[in-house]
Amino acid sequence: MSLMNSKTGEIRKAYSLEELEGAANLMRGYSLIALGAAGSGHSGGTLSLMDVAAALYLHEANLDPKNPFWPDRDRIFWSAGHKAPVLYVSLGMAGFFDIDEVVTLRKLRSPFQGHPHWLKLEGVEASSGSLGQGLSISVGDALAARLDKKNYRVYCLMGDGEQQEGQIWEAAMEACHYKLDNLCGVVDKNRLQIDGCVDDVMCIDPLADKYRAFGWHVIEIDGHNMKEILNAFKDAQKTKGKPSLIIAHTTKGKGIDFMEDVCGWHGKAPSIEQVRDGLKQLGLDKKLPVEKLLKKAADYQTIITQELEAKQPKFSQNYFWNATKNMKVEMVPTRMGFGNALAEHGDDPRVVCLGADISDSITISQFYKEHPHRTQRWLSMGIAEQSGTCVAAGLAKEGKLPVFGTYGVFASGRNLDQLRTTVCYGNFNVMIAGAHGGVSVGPDGATHQALEELFQMCGLPNMHVEVPCDSVETKRATEYMLFNVVGPKYIRFAREATPVVSDYKTPYKYGEANVIRFRGEKDNFKDAFEHQLASDYTGEGEDLVIIACGPSVVEAMRAAWILNQEYSLETRVLNVHTVKPIDEKAIAQAAKDCGVVVTAEEHQIGGMGNLVAAAIGRSESGSPWELVKEFELSAEHIAAKAKTLHDLKLSIG
Numbered sequence: 001m002s003l004m005n006s007k008t009g010e011i012r013k014a015y016s017l018e019e020l021e022g023a024a025n026l027m028r029g030y031s032l033i034a035l036g037a038a039g040s041g042h043s044g045g046t047l048s049l050m051d052v053a054a055a056l057y058l059h060e061a062n063l064d065p066k067n068p069f070w071p072d073r074d075r076i077f078w079s080a081g082h083k084a085p086v087l088y089v090s091l092g093m094a095g096f097f098d099i100d101e102v103v104t105l106r107k108l109r110s111p112f113q114g115h116p117h118w119l120k121l122e123g124v125e126a127s128s129g130s131l132g133q134g135l136s137i138s139v140g141d142a143l144a145a146r147l148d149k150k151n152y153r154v155y156c157l158m159g160d161g162e163q164q165e166g167q168i169w170e171a172a173m174e175a176c177h178y179k180l181d182n183l184c185g186v187v188d189k190n191r192l193q194i195d196g197c198v199d200d201v202m203c204i205d206p207l208a209d210k211y212r213a214f215g216w217h218v219i220e221i222d223g224h225n226m227k228e229i230l231n232a233f234k235d236a237q238k239t240k241g242k243p244s245l246i247i248a249h250t251t252k253g254k255g256i257d258f259m260e261d262v263c264g265w266h267g268k269a270p271s272i273e274q275v276r277d278g279l280k281q282l283g284l285d286k287k288l289p290v291e292k293l294l295k296k297a298a299d300y301q302t303i304i305t306q307e308l309e310a311k312q313p314k315f316s317q318n319y320f321w322n323a324t325k326n327m328k329v330e331m332v333p334t335r336m337g338f339g340n341a342l343a344e345h346g347d348d349p350r351v352v353c354l355g356a357d358i359s360d361s362i363t364i365s366q367f368y369k370e371h372p373h374r375t376q377r378w379l380s381m382g383i384a385e386q387s388g389t390c391v392a393a394g395l396a397k398e399g400k401l402p403v404f405g406t407y408g409v410f411a412s413g414r415n416l417d418q419l420r421t422t423v424c425y426g427n428f429n430v431m432i433a434g435a436h437g438g439v440s441v442g443p444d445g446a447t448h449q450a451l452e453e454l455f456q457m458c459g460l461p462n463m464h465v466e467v468p469c470d471s472v473e474t475k476r477a478t479e480y481m482l483f484n485v486v487g488p489k490y491i492r493f494a495r496e497a498t499p500v501v502s503d504y505k506t507p508y509k510y511g512e513a514n515v516i517r518f519r520g521e522k523d524n525f526k527d528a529f530e531h532q533l534a535s536d537y538t539g540e541g542e543d544l545v546i547i548a549c550g551p552s553v554v555e556a557m558r559a560a561w562i563l564n565q566e567y568s569l570e571t572r573v574l575n576v577h578t579v580k581p582i583d584e585k586a587i588a589q590a591a592k593d594c595g596v597v598v599t600a601e602e603h604q605i606g607g608m609g610n611l612v613a614a615a616i617g618r619s620e621s622g623s624p625w626e627l628v629k630e631f632e633l634s635a636e637h638i639a640a641k642a643k644t645l646h647d648l649k650l651s652i653g
């Protein structure tokens, strides 16, 4: 069937084979423009799946773009969420919305997030971005169809590197066990992932044999041949008593010569020049309103920028980084400190680094990049965070110093039980690097932002947690933790370039906070501050304390500068780089000395703010009402604090 009117049963548009080929080409063009306007995103895997997606959304699946929640529609799950641009242009081409809208891809408040968010965009069946989960939700959906005696079909689109996730194989077993012939998986077998060729990172072959052994009907096709694609879907429809898998042999970056089969185009967007070149190659330079679309994207961005600017509190001058003549800073990605430490200390034969297919980006590959003799101690685990975590525990058990790293969300969440049960309860000496912490993966969207890991990691027994403030502190913390902290350890650092505010002369003591004080403007921002170990510091009657970790420390320092210049307020900034065990003494002292405590961190519920509150609010023995008064929980205290904050709001305007 295809795109239909769910009320009348009429076909809205029937595409011929040639029209499908043309639509796929057009969709390639739209996705290029959207990626170019976004300035980031996944180009390679978007282009490899485009022909399959065009066939599925415009011809194969029963969908009604005017009734996105039509109960009898076919369900399409995007397990490989990073291919979101294909999903968006498919929905746009199918008529769910004006396809021009996709040009706001990855921009703030756009429904076209870096990874699909189903609560933001009708037509998306589930949020995704953490690889390997889509086949399971598809199994659940297919089982629901059976329970409800519905005839709709369920499709699941996956990557080939993604096949390394163990969960896929749990779902593959389930689909066969339940004879889910209403389920059809597709693997975009473009032979590349992030760290290189799938064969080298972690071989998945013989893939067809594996699925067959799991009881699936497997169809192998040229994923760029429309006729083969349509026949494969027909074959899957006819297959009874078992699920079907289409292995689509494709080329990453298909259609654009400089992107085809080039690994580096996995997570990179074309420049506007490259967009124009690409459109020419697709024969679309005259067909697509490229200038109009780019202007639409730029206008959208202008409004967002204006709105953010209007929301930003105003002061007598612009204090932003490097906006003034003095107070200059050097910006270096925090993650570089991690890679530099591994490069410097990797000759220690105990150090073993484990990759999870994101190795250059998180800088763990610095371990061997300039040191080929270390490659035997470099273990590529593939996209398999759960197993990788336990492999690291096995290495630690035998005296190695394993370092396992990936994005913070996956380094702390995907493997949480493996960390808890195998690593932490066993107290194994495993270092986990949570890269791209906080909001630093920005445009990748909500599912990629690591905003819960402090809560997760700090709750684990025996775990040590370090959140350094800049690239230098990240290097020092990596060095210290690797060799001196024995037991499970988690280091969280950002992706973005952030100001360098420390050097090797700055005090750094694991487990102890630093007090940072603004001492007056200087040419360089760094020189305007004095750092002392909290235990060496004597209070100076400061007006307030800002307690922070990670890159929030440097923002807190900037806030201290602003508060001083604008209101003559003295601020104690407390750099709590060790979040577990947290420096309760320094926090309690600061709260006592300063009276006003503000915490700043890139985190959601249950992070450092909670730990600080706990450190300040240590329980005492007393009657319940005494304790309510002692910890200022009474209505009087609440009212007084509410009034203070309200006054503050009014004074900021």
Ligand SMILES: Cc1ncc(C[n+]2csc(CCOP(=O)(O)OP(=O)(O)O)c2C)c(N)n1
Pocket (backbone or CB within 6 Å): 044, 045, 046, 048, 080, 082, 129, 130, 131, 132, 158, 159, 160, 161, 162, 163, 188, 190, 192, 193, 194, 252, 266, 356, 357, 358, 383, 385, 406, 410, 414
């Ligand atoms: C659980 C998880 N680990 C890591 C990542 C980061 N990541 C995004 S895409 C990708 C590579 C995917 O390779 P493949 O499945 O072959 O996709 P394609 O080549 O088609 O883009 C990785 C490791 C992720 N999104 N989810």
Ligand SMILES: [Mg+2]
Pocket (backbone or CB within 6 Å): 159, 160, 161, 188, 189, 190, 191, 192, 193
């Ligand atoms: Mg691939």
